[in-house]
Amino acid sequence: MDATLQKQILDQGMDLAKVEEQLKNFKEGFPFLPIVDAATVGNGVLQVSEENLVALQESYASKISSRVIVKFVPASGAASRMFKDLYSFLDGDGDISKSAFVQKFINQIDGFAFKSDLDAALKNQGSSLASALAAKEYQRIIGALLNEDGLGYGQLPKGLLKFHHYEDRDCTPTYEHFVEGVMYAKGAGNTVRIHFTVSPEHEEKFKAEVASIKSGLEAQYGVEFHVSYSQQKKSTDTIAVTMDNEPFVEEDGSILFRPAGHGALLENLNEIDADVIFIKNVDNVVPDRLKSTTADYKVAIGGILLDVQEAVFKALEGLDAGVSTEAVTEAERVLEEVLGGKLPAHYSELSDEGQALYLHQKLNRPIRVCGMVKNTGEPGGGPFWVQEDDGSLSLQIAETAQIDLDNPEHKAIFQSSTHFNPVDLVCATKNYKGEKFDLLQFRDMRTGFITEKSKSGRDLKALELPGLWNGAMAGWNTLFVEVPLITFNPVKTVNDLLRAEHQGIV
Structure with a gap:
């Protein structure tokens, strides 16, 4: 192990012997139980x-x-992994017919405890949940849920949702x-x-x-x-x-x-x-x-x-x-x-x-x-x-x-x-x-x-x-x-x- 690598390991607060063991594990793998x-x-x-x-x-x-x-x-x-399907829809063309998951999310949106907060976030953006649903602005709704300019749920831990x-x-x-x-x-x-x-x-x-x-x-x-x-x-x-x-x-x-x-x-x-x-x-x-x-x-x-x-x-x-x-x-x-x-x-x-x-x-x-x-x-x-x-x-x-x-x-x-x-x-x-x-x-x-x-x-x-x-x-x-x-x-x-x-x- 060269000196530069050793210094970075020590700067990380890690033990050199542990890292040597980790590198060995990568090469040899782990035994089955x-x-x-x-x-x-x-x-x-x-x-x-x-x-x-x-x-x-x-x-x-x-x-x-x-x-x-x-x-x-x-x-x-x-x-973030909770919202994998919603992120895919957000990055796509907005066609809800392509995702049964997003269809369920939208069709049953009244069943989520964060519904009121989501509505408030949309109102802060000049819209509302009801109007966005009526206009079929599904990406706007999901963006307000996930992005930091809305509720920011995509960046929060589960414990705070x-x-x-x-x-x-x-x-x-x-x-x-x-x-x-x-x-x-x-x-x-x-x-x-x-x-x-x-x-x-x-x-x-x-x-x-x-x-x-x-x-x-x-x-x-x-x-x-x-x-x-x-x-x-x-x-x-x-x-x-x-x-x-x-x-x-x-x-x-x-x-x-x-x-x-x-x-x-x-x-x-x-x-x-x-x-x-x-x-x-x-x-x-x-x-x-x-x-x-x-x-x-x-x-x-x-x-x-x-x-x-x-x-x-x-x-x-x-x-x-x-x-x-x-x-x-x-x-x-x-x-x-x-x-x-x-x-x-x-x-x-x-x-x-x-x-x-x-x-x-x-x-x-x-x-x-x-x-x-x-x-x-x-x-x-x-x-x-x-x-x-x-x-x-x-x-x-x-x-x-x-x-x-x-x-x-x-x-x-x-x-x-x-x-x-x-x-x-x-x-x-x-x-x-x-x-x-x-x-x-x-x-x-x-x-x-x-x-x-x-x-x-x-x-x-x-x-x-x-x-x-x-x-x-x-x-x-x-x-x-x-x-x-x-x-x-x-x-x-x-x-x-x-x-x-x-x-x-x-």
């Missing part, structure tokens, strides 16, 4: 009965009054996350703590949105909100390369570094000091009429987390008290029956001290409970059993790209998968002594991704770090719990807001 089975109900995915749902809610409620709870919301991505309409208000996902937080993330001191990861250019707008809603919701619900923010660190950016795996040099001679995907947020999560951390994507919110089911299952998986953590901590304390048959047997029970882990064949050959050490190392890890919905054909990750280096099996969330679909056995396992990852997690990131884990120590760097992009008309390869809920948490103790499909309502395109689940009044 060694899946051995799909996690299904009765084989890695838990189901919660109505009776157990109530018991878990009671257990959770009894334990959280003294706990610090944080709702962690990744909210830094721009919403109007998602839901009520009789007395129109609400952003940020607002909805505040209301959700009251329902399941109220901890010590009657406090609801919410942490948003945001882009630097959007932080002030987030703060303005929070300032506009915080005091009213505190008065309405009798709670105190503590809101914090963090930005994806520049030091987590990864080097981009040409299609020949050489550093991508821009026209001004600088080396191109790119954000490394949501896996980079592991460093943000690592700085959160809390007993319980809920993680949920910013766009997966619903109107008030559907929130109770979401809250019920959030509380349930929180109850599972705290019950499991209690059993794990007792087992670890037992091992610390001295190697004994009783302590080892109990630790085995917790690992296999409570966590659902599977011991390797060589475990039985270890001495008592070796078994105690092995169990201690397996149990003393961050814990996460992940809600899983039934697979309805959505693209993305799902729950699988994975072969670890030591021969044991662990539960992992695997993305399609991590699975070798050219391998008939792995393809069959993939096709037998019954559940999908909606990003519905609750995490415990402190050990049995009350100390924070260093979450970076439990990341599997072999689970990154290489994607193809372009810049200034030139093709390039980009490197993403192990995904936040994939390889970034590969070393965590994981439980999967089936949750109702109604709890998963992402907004991938603007027309998703027309689905019944996102209509506030029906």
